[in-house]
Amino acid sequence: MDSRTAFRSALLLLVTLLPLSANASSKLYIVYMGEKKHDDPSVVTASHHDMLTSVFGSKDEALRSIVYSYKHGFSGFAAMLTESQAETIAKFPEVVTVKPNIFHETHTTRSWDFLDLHHNRQPAQQPGLLKKAKYGEDVIVGVIDTGIWPESRSFDDNGYGPVPARWKGKCQTGQDFNATSCNRKIIGARWYGLGISDEVLNNNYKSPRDIDGHGTHVASTVAGGEVQGVSYGGLGMGVARGGAPRARLSIYKVCWLGGNCPEAAVLAAIDDAIYDGVDVLSLSLGGAGQELPGTLHAVQRGISVVFAGMNDGPVPQTVSNTLPWVTTVAASTIDRSFPTLISLGNKEKLVGQSLHYNASVISGDFKGLVYAGSGKIVLCYQPAAANSMPPPQALPIAINLTIMAGAKGLIFAQYTTNLLDFLPLCKGVMPCVVVDFEIAHRIASYWRSDKGNAVVKVSPAMTVVGKGVLSPRVASFSSRGPSLLFPSILKPDIAAPGVSILAAEGDSYAFNSGTSMACPHVSAVTALLKSVHPDWSPAMIKSAIVTTASVTDRFGMPIQAEAVPRKLADPFDFGGGHIDPDRAVDPGLVYDVDAREYNKFFNCTLGYVDGCESYYLNLNLPSIAVPNLKDHVMLRRTVTNVGPVEAIYHLVVEAPAGIDVSVEPSVINFTQSGSKMATFMVTFTTRQRVQGGYTFGSLTWSNGSTHSVRIPIAVRTVIQDFVADTA
Known part of the structure; x- marks a missing residue:
């Protein structure tokens, strides 16, 4: 819902792929081959060339056909193929999937203060997460988007130390972008123009430079440095900064001509980001379902991946990017208006x-x-x-x-x-x-x-800020659950500011709205948490964010969701609730997942294994969604204690309407068990056999004082699946 959305459907018609062979029926296909079999990237790429050579019958033709070779975080390639050639490649035993390339779309002076991440210019007086995280010092955030405008004041590197020694990325030069465009703030920049027509490229910078402004806006929201006196013509006057203002940025320009982003390029960027050494990946892109398997490999290497949830609300079943290992973000309002x-x-x-x-x-x-x-x-x-x-x-x-x-x-x-x-x-x-x-x-x-x-x-x-503005509310455009592809995975995960966000765009600053703007808020908080807890897995960080979220507004009333009519927000609007950064740094308990567990989920999406429904329900996520409760179901969750070693947690259940919920045990005593982990079983039983819609509740573990660990619940009772209601 940013200011370019109106033009993108027309611009998309102009995005065409270069025919890389004389065969007019060729188009770009993505071949995914799973985990790479060799550590040497050149060997992996050579295997791709060999496979294509066996199909084309000519090494020269094979080399001309390949567009991207994915060789760092996983194995695969994008190549210009005919339908017949794609079908042949799909039969190779080492090939997991072959599918046509698709296009994804790209979907602040006040918002960080609204989230209570106040930036005190005297660090000794700085409370909370920002101080603990040293403002995100040396955490590396990869932004996959439309590029960067490096001259923006938000990316000044004054006061930064050397680039972290672990960094392996590069500053790729191009049109109006040379080696000095990178600095100690923007430590890496790449662009992906292969397979894009000259017509499109000629209307863009052939470099990481951002002609659109979307990527610059996102990057400055994540990690922009402090810039005093920023406003839009005097409106919204304040200090512009990112949520992790001392984090480093690595830019991956994959989106062209108004925000349309070839999936082949997005996968190449993820592959490079894994090699480069990013800690967080922020993708304000939409349209991905079970796509982008590269994100799985990123998470399995400890990289947190954050996605925008799309801007097709308030209609149900519109949320996108619903894979369980990523954090999917809804958009909310902040306490600022311009009457x-x-x-x-x-x-x-x-x-x-x-x-x-x-x-x-x-x-x-x-x-x-x-x-x-x-x-x-x-x-x-x-x-x-x-x-x-x-x-x-x-x-x-x-x-x-x-x-x-x-x-x-x-x-x-x-x-x-x-x-x-x-x-x-x-x-x-x-x-x-x-x-x-x-x-x-x-x-x-x-x-x-x-x-x-x-x-x-x-x-x-005028600019009005503070408690006179009812906030936060879930934005009307923010896409809603349940997930169409994976109804047992509750999405979105979390809501964050995404309405009228003032951030860098070119040499100036502009207001934009969308889940694209909400996503970098969560990416920044993720970066701060990684700084404080470098040993936490992506699942633990996601859990900390979801389980500490707020479900009440600044007046202590339940958060509302903009719809027709306006209603109380439920988990399909905002997941666990509205992000609360300072609480997330000390969640008490987390729901962790061994990243290897996600492999079974991925295999389920491909139809390779049985028993998937039970697996979906028991995946150790910080949420519960039961889309087809016909009588009763039992599922399992495990919590890990990251708070005081000696702790007792009592259960508080808010049962969905019409559902009985029982939990065993109802008390977790870490002082007696001597273990950091505790497993509990949850049983849902419908009180009457009816064909119903979703009802909502929550399950909270509380130690009575400092920690309240809440997960959202969504349950739908059904008699016959084919008449189930999504409302």
């Missing part, structure tokens, strides 16, 4: 939201109010068919038509008023204001009562 005073000719004062800050654009006089017209302020409604969120293109189309008509301003009515990403299109031309339908109705009523004479005045916006 704009709308004065009517009848002396009524109303309020909308705007990024209009330039009073010189429009005089202080009242302007005529119409539904359309030159020299007037236009009142416009979102399309009637958009009964929840307006289509992404609705507001920019209205803005462009209004400007073309010679209007002096736009008041646009839509369901939610906090999505302001497109309003910069009005910059320097006219004020544009977003209002809800109630305000629009009052404006329209005034216009009808005084046709021909109705006038209105729009004042510059």
Whole structure:
């Protein structure tokens, strides 16, 4: 839902692959071969060439066909093949999968303070996670996105020490990007243009440089350094910084022409990132289901992988990137708004939201109010068919038509008023204001009562921060569960700020919204946790984030989710809840998973093994989803004590409606067992045989004082699977 979404569907049509052979029917296929059999990357690549040579009958043809060789973290390649050639390769015993390349899409001065990660300029006075993590010092975050604008002030390396000795990456040069574009902050940069047409490449920088701005925005949100006095025309004034401001960045540019990202390139970037030595991978990309097996190899090497959950909400079953070993992020609002005073000719004062800050654009006089017209302020409604969120293109189309008509301003009515990403299109031309339908109705009523004479005045916006703004709320656009592909895996995992995030874009700073903006918030917290707990596995870090999340807002009320109508948020909206960084550093207990356990999950997705449903339910995740409870089911979880050695935890269960929940044992006593691990069994029993929808609850282990370890539960009772309800 960032400001480029409206144009991407059209731009996608322009993305074409270079035909690498004379055969017009060739297209790019991805061949995945699992764990690499040799430590020497050149030997792995040679095996790929040999396989292709046996298919093409010519080594030269084989070399011309290959686009990427995956040789560091796993084995595989991307090559231009005909359908017949792809089918032949799929029969090789060492080949796991062969599939066509697809495209993924790319989906702050206040947000970190909102999360209580305050950056005190006197470190001795700095409380909480930031101080413990030394601001993310020398943790390496890989950002797979649209590239980087290295001259941004957010990436100044002043005060940084030498690049960590363990780093094996490189600074790949190219158009307007030389070796000095990297520094001690941006320690690595690569770009992936193979297999992309000249038409597309010619409209982009052939280098890691970011023409889109999305990747720069994401990178600065993760690990941008402190920049004083950042604002958008005076709005949102404050200190811009990333959540892990002392972390290092490695950039992997895989997205071209407005954010469309070939999967072949994404896999190549993951493979390189494993070799380079990143600690965290942040991917604000969407469209992946059981795809991207490279992420499994990254996690098995101790790399935490964080994904955006997509922007197709509030419709159920739209969440993407739902593999169990990654952290999937929903988007939420923060406690900042930009109210704009709308004065009517009848002396009524109303309020909308705007990024209009330039009073010189429009005089202080009242302007005529119409539904359309030159020299007037236009009142416009979102399309009637958009009964929840307006289509992404609705507001920019209205803005462009209004400007073309010679209007002096736009008041646009839509369901939610906090999505302001497109309003910069009005910059320097006219004020544009977003209002809800109630305000629009009052404006329209005034216009009808005084046709021909109705006038209105729009004042510059203000910045309001703090408890006067109801927050957080799950953003309306944030994709919702359950997972369509893996309903036994509860997704999303966590919610984080993703609405009107002010961060670097080119040489300046801009507001963007989307799960793309929420993802780097979780990536940054992950980096901080890795700094404090370098021996923790990716599963332990994910568990700490999920089990310590908040389910209440700043007023102590249950967090709401923007939908039609607005409702209380449930696990399909925000997973474990809203991220709470300072609590995550000391979770008490964690749900760990041996990364090798994920291999069975992957084999289940390929249909290679039996007993998968039981395996899904018993995978030791910090959540429970039972999508087809017909009578009763028993499942297992294991917690690991990472708090005080002597501890007693008591169980608190919030049972889903209509479900009986029993847990054995109900007390865990680490003082008696002498072990750091404890296993418990959970039994769900439906009270009546009905065809129901999902109901929600939670299971919490509490030591009564410092630790409360909560996991979300989602259960659906069914009689016959084919009429199950996802609501």
